[in-house]
Each structure stands twice: as structure tokens, then as C-alpha cells.
Amino acid sequence: MVDAIYSLFGTEGPFLYLTAIVLSILAVVLPLLIAVAFAVYFDRKIWAAVQMRRGPNVVGPFGLLQSFADGLKLFLKETIIPAGANKAIFLIAPMLTFTLALISWAVIPFEARVAIADLNVGILYILAISSLGVYGIIMSGWASNSRYAFLGGLRSAAQMVSYEVSIGFVLVCVLVKVGSLNMTDIVLAQEGGIWNWHFIPYLPVYVIFFISALAETNRPPFDLPEAEAELVAGYQVEYSSMAFALFFLGEYANILLMSAVMAILFLGGWDAPLPILDFIPGWIWLLVKTAFGFWLIAMVKAFVPRYRYDQLMRLGWKVFLPLSLFFVVLYSGLKVAGVPLFS
Amino acid sequence: MDFPVEILPALAFYMFAAITVASGFLVIFAKNPVHSVLWLILAFFSAAGLFVLMGAEFLAMLLVIVYVGAVAVLFLFVVMMLDINFEELREGALDYIPIGALIGLILLAELVTLGSAWVVGEDITRNAAAPMPSVAEVHNTEAIGQILYTDYIYAFQGAGLVLLVAMIGAIVLTHRTRTGVRRQNISAQVSRRPEDAFELVNVKSGEGVSLTPGKKG
Numbered sequence: 001m002v003d004a005i006y007s008l009f010g011t012e013g014p015f016l017y018l019t020a021i022v023l024s025i026l027a028v029v030l031p032l033l034i035a036v037a038f039a040v041y042f043d044r045k046i047w048a049a050v051q052m053r054r055g056p057n058v059v060g061p062f063g064l065l066q067s068f069a070d071g072l073k074l075f076l077k078e079t080i081i082p083a084g085a086n087k088a089i090f091l092i093a094p095m096l097t098f099t100l101a102l103i104s105w106a107v108i109p110f111e112a113r114v115a116i117a118d119l120n121v122g123i124l125y126i127l128a129i130s131s132l133g134v135y136g137i138i139m140s141g142w143a144s145n146s147r148y149a150f151l152g153g154l155r156s157a158a159q160m161v162s163y164e165v166s167i168g169f170v171l172v173c174v175l176v177k178v179g180s181l182n183m184t185d186i187v188l189a190q191e192g193g194i195w196n197w198h199f200i201p202y203l204p205v206y207v208i209f210f211i212s213a214l215a216e217t218n219r220p221p222f223d224l225p226e227a228e229a230e231l232v233a234g235y236q237v238e239y240s241s242m243a244f245a246l247f248f249l250g251e252y253a254n255i256l257l258m259s260a261v262m263a264i265l266f267l268g269g270w271d272a273p274l275p276i277l278d279f280i281p282g283w284i285w286l287l288v289k290t291a292f293g294f295w296l297i298a299m300v301k302a303f304v305p306r307y308r309y310d311q312l313m314r315l316g317w318k319v320f321l322p323l324s325l326f327f328v329v330l331y332s333g334l335k336v337a338g339v340p341l342f343s
Numbered sequence: 344m345d346f347p348v349e350i351l352p353a354l355a356f357y358m359f360a361a362i363t364v365a366s367g368f369l370v371i372f373a374k375n376p377v378h379s380v381l382w383l384i385l386a387f388f389s390a391a392g393l394f395v396l397m398g399a400e401f402l403a404m405l406l407v408i409v410y411v412g413a414v415a416v417l418f419l420f421v422v423m424m425l426d427i428n429f430e431e432l433r434e435g436a437l438d439y440i441p442i443g444a445l446i447g448l449i450l451l452a453e454l455v456t457l458g459s460a461w462v463v464g465e466d467i468t469r470n471a472a473a474p475m476p477s478v479a480e481v482h483n484t485e486a487i488g489q490i491l492y493t494d495y496i497y498a499f500q501g502a503g504l505v506l507l508v509a510m511i512g513a514i515v516l517t518h519r520t521r522t523g524v525r526r527q528n529i530s531a532q533v534s535r536r537p538e539d540a541f542e543l544v545n546v547k548s549g550e551g552v553s554l555t556p557g558k559k560g
Contacts, residue, residue: 017348089381120482124404131412135384138416142377142423150423157416164412181484310527 001027001114024116028105036252037067042291043252043298050302074248077241082145085238089143094239094246097136101253104129108260109184110283111270122183123171126261127164130216133254134160137218137225137235140247144238152234155309156218156225162316163215169324170209173331174198174265177342187269197268201341205327206266208320210296213258215316217251219297221304222312259293260286267292352396359392376422384415401484 006020041056041064048055056063081087107122109115119125134157141153175181177198178189190197199206215222226234236247263269267289270282307315334342362385369382387410394403481489491499546552 012348014348014350017351086375089378119400121400121404121484124401124408128404128407128412131408132388134412134416135419138419138423139381154420154423157420161413161416311529314529 001116021116025106028108028116029102032102032105032253032256033249035256036249037071038064039252039256039294040067040070040248042294043301046295046298047302050299071245074241074245079241079243080238082238084145086143086145089139090238091243093136093140093143094243094250096139097133097250098246098253100129100133100136101250101257104254104257105260107183108257108264109187109269110286111281112188113184114283115183118184119182121181123175123181123186126257127168127171130167130254130257131160131164133216136247136250140239141235144235146238148232148237149235152225152237156235159215159218159222159224159312159316162313163212163320166208166316166320166324167212167216169321169328170205170212171265172328173205173324174202176328176332176335183264183269187264187271190268191271193271193275194268194273197266197271199266202266202331205324205331206262208324208327209262209265212316212320213262214297214300215312217254217258217297219255220301221307223306224309224312255297256290256294259290259297262293263289356393356396359389359396362386362389363393376425377419380415380419380422383418384411387411387415399483401487 001024002017002020005023006017009016009020044066045055045063056066059065059069081090104126106116107119107125109118109122115122137156137160138153141149141151141156144150174186178186180186180189214220218225224234226236236244239247263286268285269289270286272278272280272282272285331342337343366382366385366389370379370386373379373382387406391403391406391411394400394406544552
């Protein structure tokens with residue numbers, strides 16, 4: 001993507017190359033931020049529909065502009081920094097969360113080889129960045145100098161470290177079949193229609209990945225770091241205005257990222273479900289599949305009650321870890337045995 | 344000003360190197376231990392950037408996932424929970440300066456001696472245990488895998504066993520069975536049904552309900 005834009009300039013030079021990088025980043029980030037705004041709206045509408053409410057319906061047609069109004073409101077509010085807070089870290093934490101949520105998108109392929117960076121280790125990059133995501137939360141929890149925030153930060157740290165393990169094993173299951181860590185190669189391995197997609201042979205690990213992704217992004221039923229009934233709002237409790245908005249945007253950008261990763265790993269990425277539908281551009285298919293993943297995540301929020309903290313830890317370490325380890329062995333065995341769907 | 348595009352990796356190198364060194368210094372000089380750990384994380388992260396510039400992207404990602412994503416989180420976790428007055432801890436630190444400086448000098452002298460006497464053997468590439476494929480043909484994830492799981496498989500498995508023993512050791516050392524602890528029995532909790540837990544009683548107005556279960560009042 002960067003090279004394609006760079007070659008458009010005609011001439012060469014380091015400044016032009018940097019410009020090309022910035023342009024390709026903008027080409028991903030701007031639509032992403034707009035998508036985040038609509039994802040918040042989508043999420044609230046689904047939640048409302050399940051509870052037989054109307055949800056946001058005042059600002060703009062069908063309430064479509066609600067997120068923009070909320071954003072503007074947050075933008076105009078005063079930033080309050082608590083007197084006892086560690087000022088620098090308090091302000092860095094939301095920026096870190098937001099930045100990390102955006103930079104993971106660098107390796108998401110929208111078509112074959114169309115990504116900001118088509119890394120050989122793309123999936124490891126996503127794992128690495130999502131493992132960094134915990135710092136924004138733990139830093140904000142500590143810097144706020146507040147009990148609720150600190151408890152939220154600690155819960156989140158333990159939760160994200162635990163579920164990363166099972167996410168890692170699920171990735172191994174898929175990678176063993178594909179034989180590459182490159183995101184584009186993972187989609188290319190599923191090309192040719194819905195019957196080639198990974199969700200058929202890998203359904204059990206898809207479910208494990210989905211539930212772990214909920215825990216990793218602090219979504220209900222695993223939103224214990226911000227459980228309003230016990231911790232008021234957890235690590236976000238001292239934040240107001242834009243700092244809070246950055247947390248909020250980062251959270252939803254992460255949820256969209258997890259939906260996109262699920263689409264790429266299990267639902268064939270940009271690949272059309274039937275070969276006749278190939279005339280529709282690939283990025284639209286990726287968008288539809290990401291929206292499907294987001295819909296699943298939003299539905300879970302609407303009808304699953306919050307887990308208790310000890311149940312959450314038990315599920316991560318005593319259920320998902322052994323289960324995903326078992327599937328690594330199983331899928332590797334099937335690959336070595338040369339079973340068609342798995343090798 | 345007309346630079347070739349190749350200047351960008353060099354600039355990136357100097358940026359990452361400067362950040363690594365600077366944050367390394369700040370790990371030691373930061374007054375607050377939590378800040379120290381955060382600087383350490385930045386040092387790890389920029390070291391990962393240096394690995395990427397060398398073309399060792401697999402090692403870079405592992406560095407971030409293992410050290411930054413797991414080890415340093417636990418560091419931070421522990422340091423944040425410590426309830427120590429660090430000003431007090433610092434008071435006697437000046438007494439250790441002579442011995443610290445001595446150790447530093449010895450290390451420096453050793454490194455200088457080593458550095459000046461270092462000669463790379465002429466046939467070093469032929470002596471390597473495994474032939475090195477060119478970087479263009481095999482990218483480094485594959486290269487590491489090919490070496491680790493073939494030539495060094497016993498060393499690799501041995502390292503795994505050592506880690507397993509260390510893990511079991513840590514569990515055995517810290518695990519103790521305490522009496523009188525209430526534990527959650529998840530399967531009993533999950534298998535509870537509404538019928539076992541409550542009953543619906545039709546209360547007529549003016550009459551109460553007996554609290555003894557099973558008897559209507």
C-alpha cells in the first residue's frame with residue numbers, strides 16, 4: 001500500500017516516502033475512526049433492541065449522528081486532573097491506549113497484499129501490540145491514585161495476561177495449517193469460497209478465540225475492570241473529557257480489530273463466500289465480516305450477565321488453557337496425518 | 344538537500360538506539376520505582392525496534408510479547424503493590440558508591456581488554472554447526488525453526504525441561520493447603536436449579552408465611 005502510493009509520486013526521496021507512509025496511514029485510520037463512531041451507535045442500538053428499547057434516535061436520522069454529538073460534548077468538557085494523580089503517566093495512559101488500538105491495524109490486509117505493512121510476522125505483531133494494551137489500563141489505574149481505579153487496573157492486567165495465553169494457542173492451531181505468520185497468506189489459504197474458510201474445521205477454536213477476545217477487550221461479560229456495580233468505572237473513574245474519549249475510542253477500535261482478526265483467521269478475510277460474488281470488492285467483504293463479528297460481540301453484551309472475578313480466572317486458566325493446548329496437539333496431529341481439511 | 348531513501352533506516356536506527364540508551368539510564372536514575380519499570384519497558388520496546396531494523400522481526404516480536412507483554416507486566420504489578428518508603432531506602436545508598444564504582448571499573452577494564460583482543464576467525468562461517476541460508480530465501484521465523492527443531496533439538500527440549508522443573512518447583516514451594524478456607528465449588532454452583540433454591544408461596548392477605556421450608560403458613 002505504501003509502495004503503491006509512493007510510486008504514484010513519480011520521483012524519489014525520503015520525504016516523499018514518509019509522505020506516502022503518512023498518506024497510507026490516513027487512508028486506514030480516518031475510515032477506522034468513522035467506523036468506530038458508527039460501531040458505538042450500532043452497539044447501543046443492538047443493546048436497545050434486545051431490551052426492547054429504542055436506543056439513540058434523536059440526533060440525526062435514526063440517531064445516526066449520536067456518537068458525533070457525544071464526541072463533541074466530550075471534546076468541549078474540561079479535563080480534570082486529580083490533585084493526587086501522577087500527572088505525566090495519568091495523561092500518557094489514554095494516549096497509549098488509543099495509539100496501540102490504532103497501530104495494530106497496520107497489518108490488517110484489506111485485499112491481497114493491501115496493508116500498510118505486509119509483515120512476515122503479522123499475526124505475532126497483532127499479538128505483541130495487544131499484549132501492550134494492558135499498559136494503558138494499568139498505568140491509568142496506578143496514576144489516578146484512587147482505589148477503584150487501581151483495583152480496576154490490577155484486574156485488567158491479570159485478565160488480559162491470562163486470556164492472551166489461550167489466544168496464542170488458538171493462533172498456533174491456525175498457523176500450523178497455514179504455515180505462515182503473514183496475514184495475507186492466512187487469507188490466501190482459505191480462498192475459493194465459504195467451504196474453504198477456517199470456521200468449518202476450526203469451529204471449536206473459533207469459539208475459544210471469540211470468548212477470549214471478549215476478555216481481552218474488556219467487553220461484557222468480562223468487563224470486570226470497569227464493573228460499575230463494584231468499581232464505579234474502574235480504571236476510567238478519574239478521567240473526563242478527551243482523556244476519557246481516547247479510552248472509549250481505543251476500546252471500540254480494539255473490538256473492531258478483534259472482529260477483523262476473527263474475520264481474517266476464520267471467515268476468509270476479503271474472500272467472497274461464493275466465487276460468483278467475486279465482482280464485489282474484497283474490502284467490502286472484509287467490512288461485512290468484521291460487522292458480523294462486532295454484531296456477535298454486541299449481542300453477547302446484551303444478554304450475558306457479568307462474570308464473577310474468580311469464575312473469570314478459572315475459565316481462563318482451568319478451562320481455556322488446557323482446552324486450547326489440547327486443540328493445538330489435535331490439529332497438529334491431523335496436519336501430520338494429512339487429513340484434507342486440516343493440512 | 345537530496346538524500347536517498349536508504350537514509351530512513353539509518354535515522355530509525357539512531358532514534359531507537361538513542362531511546363534505548365536514554366531509557367536505560369533513566370531506569371537507574373528515576374526516583375520512583377514505577378517510573379523505572381516504565382522506562383525499562385520503553386527500553387525493551389526500542390530494543391525490539393533495533394531487532395526489526397536488523398531484519399530479525401521474529402525475535403523483535405518475541406521480545407515484545409514475552410518481556411514487555413508478560414514479564415514486565417508482572418514487574419509492574421509487584422512494584423505497584425509494594426508498600427515501602429523509597430526515600431528511606433535511598434538514605435544509605437551513598438555508602439555503597441565506592442564498592443559499586445570498583446565493580447564498574449573492573450567490568451569496564453574487562454570489556455576493554457576483551458574488545459581490543461577480539462579477532463574474528465577467518466573460517467568462522469565454515470565452523471558454524473548449521474549452514475546459513477541467505478536472508479532473501481528463508482525469512483528468519485523459518486530459519487530459526489529449521490535450526491531449533493533440527494540441529495539443536497536436544498538443547499531446545501532440555502531448556503524446555505529445565506523450565507518445566509522450575510515451574511513445578513515454584514508451584515510446590517508456594518502451594519500450601521490451609522484448613523478452614525471456604526472454596527467455590529463451581530460445578531455445584533452451576534448445577535443449582537431454581538427448584539432447589541427457592542419456592543413460590545401464595546400468601547393470602549392477612550396471613551403470614553412460616554419460615555420453615557416446605558410448610559405453608
